[in-house]
Each structure stands twice: as C-alpha cells, then as structure tokens.
Amino acid sequence: MYEILFKKILNENTKFMVVDAPEIARVCKPGQFVVIRVNETGERIPLTIADFDREKGTITIVFQEVGKSTKLLGSLEKGDKILNFVGPLGKPTPTEKVYGTVVAVGGGCGTAIVYPVARAFKEAGNHLISINGARSMDLLIYRREMEEISDETYETTDDGSCGVHGFVTTVLGDLISKGRKIDLVFAVGPVPMMKFVSKITAAQEIPTLVSLNSIMVDGTGMCGACRVNVGGQMKFSCVDGPEFDGHEVDYDELMGRLNAYKEQEEISDRLWNESQGGAA
Amino acid sequence: MSDRSNKAPAKKRERKPPTKKVPMPEQDPLERRKNFDEVALGYDAEQAVAEAEKCLQCRNPKCIDGCPVEVNIKEFIELVRVRRFMEAALKIKETNSLPAICGRVCPQETQCEQSCIYGIRNEPIAIGRLERFVADYARAHDEPMPEILDRIGRKIAVIGSGPAGLTCAGDLARLGYDVTIFEAFHKPGGVLVYGIPEFRLPKDIVMAEVEYLERLGVEIKYDYVIGKIRTVLELIDEDGYDAVFLGTGAGAPNFMRISGMNLVTVFSANEFLTRVNLMKAYEFPEYDTPVRIGNSVAVIGGGNVAMDAARTSVRLGADEVTIIYRRSMEELPARLEEVHHAEEEGVHFRLLTSPTEVLGNESGEVIGMQCIEMELGEPDESGRRRPIPIPDSESTINVDTVIVAIGNSPNPIIPQTTPGLDVTYWGTIIVNEETGMTSLPGVFAGGDIVTGAATVISAMGAGKRAARGIHKLLNGE
Ligand SMILES: Cc1cc2nc3c(=O)[nH]c(=O)nc-3n(C[C@H](O)[C@H](O)[C@H](O)COP(=O)(O)OP(=O)(O)OC[C@H]3O[C@@H](n4cnc5c(N)ncnc54)[C@H](O)[C@@H]3O)c2cc1C
Ligand SMILES: Cc1cc2nc3c(=O)[nH]c(=O)nc-3n(C[C@H](O)[C@H](O)[C@H](O)COP(=O)(O)OP(=O)(O)OC[C@H]3O[C@@H](n4cnc5c(N)ncnc54)[C@H](O)[C@@H]3O)c2cc1C
Ligand code: SF4
Ligand code: SF4
Ligand code: FES
Numbered sequence: 198m199y200e201i202l203f204k205k206i207l208n209e210n211t212k213f214m215v216v217d218a219p220e221i222a223r224v225c226k227p228g229q230f231v232v233i234r235v236n237e238t239g240e241r242i243p244l245t246i247a248d249f250d251r252e253k254g255t256i257t258i259v260f261q262e263v264g265k266s267t268k269l270l271g272s273l274e275k276g277d278k279i280l281n282f283v284g285p286l287g288k289p290t291p292t293e294k295v296y297g298t299v300v301a302v303g304g305g306c307g308t309a310i311v312y313p314v315a316r317a318f319k320e321a322g323n324h325l326i327s328i329n330g331a332r333s334m335d336l337l338i339y340r341r342e343m344e345e346i347s348d349e350t351y352e353t354t355d356d357g358s359c360g361v362h363g364f365v366t367t368v369l370g371d372l373i374s375k376g377r378k379i380d381l382v383f384a385v386g387p388v389p390m391m392k393f394v395s396k397i398t399a400a401q402e403i404p405t406l407v408s409l410n411s412i413m414v415d416g417t418g419m420c421g422a423c424r425v426n427v428g429g430q431m432k433f434s435c436v437d438g439p440e441f442d443g444h445e446v447d448y449d450e451l452m453g454r455l456n457a458y459k460e461q462e463e464i465s466d467r468l469w470n471e472s473q474g475g476a477a
Numbered sequence: 478m479s480d481r482s483n484k485a486p487a488k489k490r491e492r493k494p495p496t497k498k499v500p501m502p503e504q505d506p507l508e509r510r511k512n513f514d515e516v517a518l519g520y521d522a523e524q525a526v527a528e529a530e531k532c533l534q535c536r537n538p539k540c541i542d543g544c545p546v547e548v549n550i551k552e553f554i555e556l557v558r559v560r561r562f563m564e565a566a567l568k569i570k571e572t573n574s575l576p577a578i579c580g581r582v583c584p585q586e587t588q589c590e591q592s593c594i595y596g597i598r599n600e601p602i603a604i605g606r607l608e609r610f611v612a613d614y615a616r617a618h619d620e621p622m623p624e625i626l627d628r629i630g631r632k633i634a635v636i637g638s639g640p641a642g643l644t645c646a647g648d649l650a651r652l653g654y655d656v657t658i659f660e661a662f663h664k665p666g667g668v669l670v671y672g673i674p675e676f677r678l679p680k681d682i683v684m685a686e687v688e689y690l691e692r693l694g695v696e697i698k699y700d701y702v703i704g705k706i707r708t709v710l711e712l713i714d715e716d717g718y719d720a721v722f723l724g725t726g727a728g729a730p731n732f733m734r735i736s737g738m739n740l741v742t743v744f745s746a747n748e749f750l751t752r753v754n755l756m757k758a759y760e761f762p763e764y765d766t767p768v769r770i771g772n773s774v775a776v777i778g779g780g781n782v783a784m785d786a787a788r789t790s791v792r793l794g795a796d797e798v799t800i801i802y803r804r805s806m807e808e809l810p811a812r813l814e815e816v817h818h819a820e821e822e823g824v825h826f827r828l829l830t831s832p833t834e835v836l837g838n839e840s841g842e843v844i845g846m847q848c849i850e851m852e853l854g855e856p857d858e859s860g861r862r863r864p865i866p867i868p869d870s871e872s873t874i875n876v877d878t879v880i881v882a883i884g885n886s887p888n889p890i891i892p893q894t895t896p897g898l899d900v901t902y903w904g905t906i907i908v909n910e911e912t913g914m915t916s917l918p919g920v921f922a923g924g925d926i927v928t929g930a931a932t933v934i935s936a937m938g939a940g941k942r943a944a945r946g947i948h949k950l951l952n953g954e
Binding site for chain 2: 220221224234238239240241265266269280281282283284285286414415417418419420421422424425426431436450453454456457458460461462464465468
C-alpha cells in the first residue's frame with residue numbers, strides 16, 4: 198500500500214499528489230512512469246513520474262481526470278492509500294546530453310510530464326525554451342515551475358485568455374521561421390498536438406522526442422497492448438519507450454488504438470458519475 | 478502373448494474388452510458456454526476408488542518414468558484404493574508440491590498416462606484425475622504442514638511467482654532458508670493466474686498453494702519488477718541475498734510478420750487473457766478493466782494458449798469462434814482435453830490455414846482476414862511435418878476480432894540489466910542442466926525463461942533442481 202502524503206488541486210480536473218514510494222524514488226529517472234491500481238476492482242493505469250524526492254522517498258504524480266480510473270484516484274485524499282504502485286517503468290529520457298537549445302513543449306496536463314525532463318535538460322547545461330499551452334488560462338498548469346527553470350518561457354491558450362492566442366505550434370512555428378537554431382524539441386500532450394509539432398519540426402529536420410500515452414496493461418512488455426508503429430516497426434511503448442522519435446510515429450494509428458475501449462470507458466464513467474450523485 | 482502360439486483359434490482365451498477411464502463429471506457444454514466456472518467437476522471418492530482399483534500395480538511402473546518430477550504414482554494410487562486419501566496426497570507432495578494444479582493442467586496424454594502399462598490395451602489409468610482428487614481432498618481436510626528444518630539464517634531471492642518460482646521457494650523454505658519472492662504483478666502464480674482461465678484452473682486453488690508457502694515462511698513482495706526497481710546484482714551485492722533464482726517465464730507475446738497486426742481489434746492472447754483472468758474483465762463493470770469481444774473471432778495458433786483464448790471468447794459472448802492453425806489436427810500441440818472441450822463448446826477449427834493479412838476499416842477495426850491454405854511437406858527439425866502454402870489458395874474470412882496466440886518469448890528486462898548473464902540467440906537464459914546455475918555464480922534460473930514456453934510441470938521440475946543446486950552451493954558441496 199502506498200500512502201498519499203499530499204494532494205493539491207491544480208484546476209478543476211487536474212490533480213497533484215505526492216505518494217510515499219521510497220524504493221521507486223531511490224532509483225527513478227526523468228521520463229519514467231509508474232503503473233498504479235487504486236483498489237481491488239481497479240484497473241492498471243500508467244502515470245508519469247512528474248517529480249521525485251530521493252531523500253523523502255516520495256513520487257509526485259499529476260493527472261487529468263478523464264474517466265473512471267483517474268476520477269477514482271482523484272477522489273482519494275491525503276492519508277488514503279493506493280493499492281498498487283509499480284515502477285519505475287520505461288526508458289529514461291536521455292537528459293544528460295548537452296544538445297544546445299532545447300524547446301520543451303507541454304500541452305494541457307502534458308506540461309507536468311515535460312517538467313522533470315525539461316529541468317534535467319536545463320541542469321545538463323542546455324538553453325531551455327518552454328512552451329506551455331492549454332485550452333484556456335485556468336487549464337494552464339505548472340506556470341511558475343516552468344518559468345523558474347526556463348531561459349525563455351511562452352504560454353499559449355486556444356481562447357486567448359492568457360499568453361499567445363493560439364496553439365503551442367503557433368509559437369514553435371514562429372521560433373523556427375525567425376530562424377532560431379533549435380537542437381531538440383521535446384513534446385508531450387494530446388496526440389494531435391504531438392503530431393503537429395512533429396510535422397513542423399520535420400521540415401527543418403529538428404530532432405523531436407515525443408512521449409506516447411498508449412493504452413497499457415502490465416507496463417513490462419508482457420501484453421502488447423501498448424504497441425505502436427515507429428518507422429514501420431512494431432514497438433512496445435512501455436519497454437521501448439514511452440519516448441520515440443516524433444518524426445517516425447504513426448499518430449493516426451495511435452489515435453485509433455486509444456479509442457479501442459471507448460464504449461466500455463463510457464459505461465464506467467457514467468456509473469462512476471452516478472455513484473457520486475452527479476449526472477453523467 | 479500366448480495367443481499367437483495357440484494354433485487352435487477355438488482355444489483362444491477370452492479377453493475382456495478394453496476399459497475406459499471412469500468418466501469425469503463435467504458441466505454441460507451448453508451451460509458452461511455462459512459461465513467461467515470450472516468445467517471438469519472432479520471425481521468423488523467412489524469414482525476415485527473405482528479408477529484406482531484398475532491399476533495393475535506394475536512391478537516396473539512405466540507411468541513414473543513418464544512424469545517429469547517422478548511422482549510415485551503406483552504408491553499413491555494404491556493409497557487411494559485403500560481410501561487413505563490424505564496419505565496419498567502426502568505421497569504425491571514428496572516430489573510434486575502443486576498436485577491440485579498439475580492434476581488439472583498437465584498434458585497427461587504425453588507424460589504419465591502415455592507410459593501407463595494398463596493403457597496399452599485400454600484407456601490408461603486416469604492418473605491426472607486421481608492426482609486432482611487427492612489434492613482437492615487434502616485441501617478440504619486440513620492437510621498437515623510438512624516438517625520444516627530450523628532457520629539457517631541465509632537469504633534467497635526468488636524472482637517471479639510462477640510454478641518454477643513457487644516450487645523453488647517452497648523447497649528452500651522447507652530446508653530452513655529465508656525466502657523472499659519478488660513478483661512484478663499484483664498477484665502471485667504467473668501464467669497460472671494471468672494466463673490459464675478460471676474455468677480450467679480456479680484461482681482459489683492457486684491462492685491456497687500460495688498461502689501454504691506463506692505458512693512455510695515464504696515472503697512475497699508484489700509490484701516488484703526486478704531489473705527496474707532493483708537489479709539482480711544489487712540483490713546480491715547490497716541487499717545480502719546469498720543466492721537468486723530467476724523464474725521469470727516467457728511472457729513477451731509474439732506477433733505475425735503480416736500487415737494489419739496493429740489494428741485495434743487484434744489482440745495478443747496475453748493481453749486478452751490477462752484482462753480477463755488477472756484483471757477480471759469478465760466481471761466488467763464491477764471490475765474496471767474492460768475487454769472487447771466481437772461477433773466473429775479468429776484465434777491464430779494451436780496450443781493451450783489458443784484453446785484458452787478461443788474458449789474465453791465463447792464465454793464472453795462471441796457468436797462464432799474459429800481456431801486458425803497451419804498444420805493438421807494431429808500436430809495440434811494443445812492438451813487433448815482442451816481440444817475436446819473447445820469442440821464441445823462450439824469452437825470451429827480451420828486447419829492447414831495460415832493468415833497472410835488482417836484487413837481493417839478506417840477506424841482501425843478488423844473487417845476480415847486473408848488466409849492461405851497449406852499442405853504438409855517433409856518433417857522439419859522439430860520432427861513435425863512442415864506446412865507449405867498452396868499457391869493461389871488465398872481467401873478472405875469474415876472476422877471482426879483476431880487473437881494472436883503463436884507463442885511467447887522470454888522477457889528481456891532481466892538479461893538486459895544483468896551484465897554477465899549468458900543468454901541464447903532466442904533470449905533464453907543458459908544454465909547448467911544439473912544445478913540450474915547460470916553463468917553468474919549464485920544466480921540460478923529455471924522454467925520458461927530457460928526452456929522457452931513449455932509446461933507447468935517442467936517449470937516445477939526446474940524449480941526443484943535449482944533449489945537442490947542452491948542448497949548444494951551454499952553448503953560448499
Ligand atoms: C506512459 C504513460 C504515461 C502517462 N502519464 C500520464 C500522466 O502523468 N498524467 C495523466 O493525466 N495521464 C497520463 N497518462 C494517460 C493515463 O494513463 C490515462 O489518462 C488513464 O489511463 C485514463 O484512465 P481513465 O479510466 O481515467 O479513463 P478512461 O475513460 O478509461 O480513458 C480515457 C482515455 O485514456 C486512455 N486510456 C484508457 N485506459 C488506459 C490505460 N490502461 N493505459 C493508458 N491509457 C489509457 C484512452 O485513450 C482513453 O480513451 C499516461 C499514459 C501513458 C501510457
Ligand atoms: C494461456 C496459457 C495456457 C497454458 N496452459 C498450460 C497447460 O494446460 N498445461 C501446462 O502444463 N502448461 C500450460 N501453459 C504453460 C505453462 O503455464 C508455463 O510453461 C509455466 O507457467 C511456466 O512457469 P514459469 O514459472 O517458468 O513462468 P510464469 O508462469 O510465466 O511465471 C513467471 C512470473 O515471473 C514474473 N516476472 C517476470 N519478469 C519479472 C521481473 N522482471 N521481476 C519480477 N517478476 C517477474 C511474472 O509476472 C510471472 O508471475 C500455458 C501457458 C499459457 C500462457
Ligand atoms: S505431475 Fe503431471 S505428469 Fe506427473 S503424475 Fe501428476 S499429472 Fe502426471
Ligand atoms: S503403469 Fe499404469 S497400471 Fe502400472 S502402476 Fe502405473 S498407473 Fe498403474
Ligand atoms: S503495456 Fe503490456 S506490453 Fe506494454
């Protein structure tokens with residue numbers, strides 16, 4: 198059992214939790230994830246390690262409530278326990294390297310996943326530009342954190358309520374067309390966002406890393422649920438990734454696979470909402 | 478026999494007609510298509526005794542040579558005959574620590590029962606069913622704990638809680654070692670729990686075996702992926718384990734090299750069965766993990782895994798389930814009983830057929846599968862006749878779900894994180910046959926991670942051998 202030591206509500210449907218998991222905290226690296234199961238009837242879901250404290254033995258997770266499992270997790274409070282917490286899984290991001298100028302792009306809740314990796318890029322001595330985007334101002338997370346570690350910070354909102362009116366790709370496209378030399382782009386967010394970021398950078402052949410959020414069961418290479426097509430080859434996100442060369446990923450296939458259980462997810466979500474006394 | 482020397486046919490001694498096994502009580506096929514309860518219900522005491530009475534008590538009991546762990550079949554059957562069921566169970570447990578499981582899932586027809594002398598003229602003695610009966614009897618009647626030697630204060634780490642790991646842990650605990658099992662999943666049992674379905678091996682039985690180990694003092698740590706949270710070498714160098722046993726199985730699913738394998742409704746048998754068995758998706762939405770089943774399912778493969786996937790599909794409500802296998806019925810590697818049960822439950826078999834492409838629609842769902850017909854040529858290295866495609870015999874079958882059950886490979890996480898551990902080209906770990914020790918002193922391995930996908934009983938045998946190997950090593954022999 199893994200105790201929740203701290204909980205914060207970042208916005209209406211994004212929660213931040215610090216969990217007691219000393220053995221994972223001791224060895225995990227930026228870019229890795231955990232697979233959690235809240236309770237006996239729960240599903241196994243992957244969440245990125247958003248931060249860790251080796252001394253205190255804690256792992257931070259930040260998640261968006263999109264369905265039953267994330268809502269159930271979000272309903273837990275400080276002092277509650279998570280039944281299973283497996284990790285650290287996946288390959289760490291190669292953050293020790295000095296690339297030069299690195300642009301870290303986070304869309305929505307993806308910014309929480311970008312943060313530890315971006316911080317490591319910065320610590321390795323890279324010039325860090327961050328682009329943090331969301332639909333509207335209240336959905337922007339990690340604003341201060343990103344600001345603190347970045348050499349240059351940009352914010353975008355779809356509705357223009359904060360920062361640049363537009364998408365993360367608006368800013369990225371601008372930087373590129375202004376002729377800024379960019380050595381690496383690291384992007385995490387909704388699949389369409391990662392797809393368009395990769396499209397823009399492909400033209401200039403800027404190396405681009407994306408973190409894929411495929412559906413997973415075990416997270417250790419035993420089921421193949423997470424398989425993705427990268428450069429025409431079948432890869433398992435959980436062991437070969439979750440980060441891949443953004444220019445090689447078949448995003449359309451990934452989007453299809455993410456919809457595999459739509460019908461059942463809607464049933465679970467409706468039952469959950471009803472059990473919480475709300476309408477669907 | 479003397480018959481042949483007797484010239485006058487009139488004098489021919491009358492032979493009894495061949496006998497059959499006492500039939501196994503089973504759930505009706507039409508009924509069981511709709512539930513996940515166990516199919517075979519087990520003998521009662523009268524049926525067991527009647528079956529045991531047929532045993533010839535051979536002077537040279539060939540049955541025992543046919544069993545990979547040499548269960549003393551002759552003596553345990555005699556104990557059944559005289560109704561000393563508990564003693565019969567203890568007799569089996571001398572060499573086989575998981576009889577309730579083996580009695581249910583061993584491929585008896587190629588092992589103990591194949592060699593049974595009574596079986597030359599008749600159906601062999603139902604050794605598996607008797608083994609299951611006595612093990613179930615013992616579990617229901619408070620079986621006594623075995624003698625455990627004094628703690629000797631030495632620590633052993635066992636990685637993986639499949640049959641290999643459980644057996645190795647049990648044997649070492651009885652010798653007085655402090656054994657800790659590290660398991661990646663949140664439940665113990667390996668394939669016994671995430672692979673083999675409830676209707677063939679109820680999970681309560683596996684849990685009872687695990688509890689028995691815990692009473693022997695074995696500790697199990699779940700959610701521990703060795704190679705990720707801790708490496709094998711750290712367990713030895715930093716955590717003070719005197720030896721490590723790797724029983725991590727062959728869990729990585731293989732896919733075919735044909736187009737369409739990444740379609741949304743193509744699943745590995747591992748994913749499908751893990752969702753249903755380990756995560757209890759058949760009780761969705763009470764359990765949160767979903768499973769998706771279409772109307773028309775093709776299962777590619779012919780082993781136990783394929784039968785399990787097909788029979789599970791039937792139970793989840795698929796109208797039409799077809800096994801697609803590239804050789805003929807004779808080469809089907811699955812246990813005979815599973816094939817019969819699958820047929821009874823309405824699973825179709827399309828033999829001498831191999832898929833060449835899975836076809837999908839715009840949203841990535843399967844709408845058909847193109848297949849080619851095969852014929853059997855000369856035997857290959859494995860001794861089985863090689864399937865050869867028949868030119869221009871391609872056709873498309875109408876399916877909306879494909880389950881791939883063409884075998885599993887060893888999971889590379891441990892080899893990749895353990896420098897100095899020698900593996901074969903296929904990724905299986907190389908061990909000394911006799912001791913089970915790998916290229917790293919103090920590190921042992923056994924089960925599917927060494928042999929590639931095999932059987933429960935062979936994994937247990939390997940766990941036993943390694944326990945002996947570890948005991949010898951640590952006692953300086
Ligand atoms: C490596 C990795 C890291 C991730 N990190 C984060 C994170 O830090 N924060 C965060 O908010 N989300 C993260 N996700 C996504 C998160 O796992 C899903 O949002 C979550 O599983 C949804 O479950 P649900 O029951 O709440 O929603 P559901 O209603 O079940 O599903 C909503 C959508 O989530 C996806 N999903 C469903 N089940 C799974 C599953 N078992 N595994 C993966 N995706 C699934 C599907 O695309 C689905 O359409 C990550 C995913 C991966 C693969
Ligand atoms: C669907 C199916 C049906 C089968 N039916 C039969 C049958 O009827 N009869 C028969 O004899 N055989 C059958 N088999 C084969 C049999 O189950 C296997 O040969 C046997 O289970 C192998 O045992 P094992 O202990 O080597 O490995 P497994 O049973 O595979 O157990 C390995 C365990 O190690 C864990 N693990 C893996 N990696 C790590 C790690 N890095 N850290 C920690 N833990 C780890 C896994 O989670 C798992 O629990 C079947 C197999 C399948 C898949
Ligand atoms: S363990 Fe398996 S092979 Fe051995 S006697 Fe029992 S059923 Fe037969
Ligand atoms: S070979 Fe058959 S008949 Fe002979 S002892 Fe063994 S089980 Fe009995
Ligand atoms: S999640 Fe099962 S193989 Fe990746």
